[in-house]
Amino acid sequence: MTGVPQVDFALDTYECIVLYPGPAGRALPAETVQRLQAEHLAHMQALQRRGIILVAGSVDGPAREPDPPIGFGLARTGSVDDVRSVMEADPAVQAGLYRVDVMTFLCPAGSLEFPLVKTQS
Numbered sequence: 001m002t003g004v005p006q007v008d009f010a011l012d013t014y015e016c017i018v019l020y021p022g023p024a025g026r027a028l029p030a031e032t033v034q035r036l037q038a039e040h041l042a043h044m045q046a047l048q049r050r051g052i053i054l055v056a057g058s059v060d061g062p063a064r065e066p067d068p069p070i071g072f073g074l075a076r077t078g079s080v081d082d083v084r085s086v087m088e089a090d091p092a093v094q095a096g097l098y099r100v101d102v103m104t105f106l107c108p109a110g111s112l113e114f115p116l117v118k119t120q121s
Contacts, residue, residue, distance in 0.1 A: 010109035012076075015083040017056065017102050019071030024096030033097060040092035044073070047086060052077060054114045070098070074112075080104055 004011070025033070047053040056073030075083045084102040092098045 004106065011106045012109045012112065013078070014054070014105045014107070014112075015075040015077060015080050015102055016105035017053075017071075017073035017075060017083060017087055017100060018069050019073075020069055020099045020101070021067045022093065022096040022099045025098070028095070028097060032095075036092040036095050036097045040090055040098065043090045043092075047075075048117075051117070052083070052086060054117050074105065 028036070044053060044056050048056065052075055054074045054076055056071065059069055059072050061068070077083055080102050084100070087093060087100040087102060090098070090100070093100050
């Protein structure tokens with residue numbers, strides 16, 4: 001399905017961020033992985049403080065494909081390309097530890113709240 005669904009109620013639009021293991025992840029030394037994970041966390045926290053990322057975290061579950069998602073987040077900037085750009089600037093993505101996909105996420109208007117964003121503003 002592509003495009004906006006035809007529904008009889010208002011929709012909120014977000015940018016959905018999905019993080020996957022990257023092509024270099026298994027080949028990197030453990031100390032490099034640890035450093036990159038710390039840099040990734042700092043990058044995500046900075047994006048959240050700037051109000052770009054609303055929520056982000058790790059996901060875990062049974063592997064249904066060779067490289068299942070390992071992280072998920074939501075942003076609300078109005079631009080998938082802008083969010084993709086700031087996510088591609090993540091040091092862990094640049095080093096190939098992770099790869100990122102950003103797409104539009106639609107849900108019924110008002111169905112999501114982000115209380116941490118409100119208290120940090």
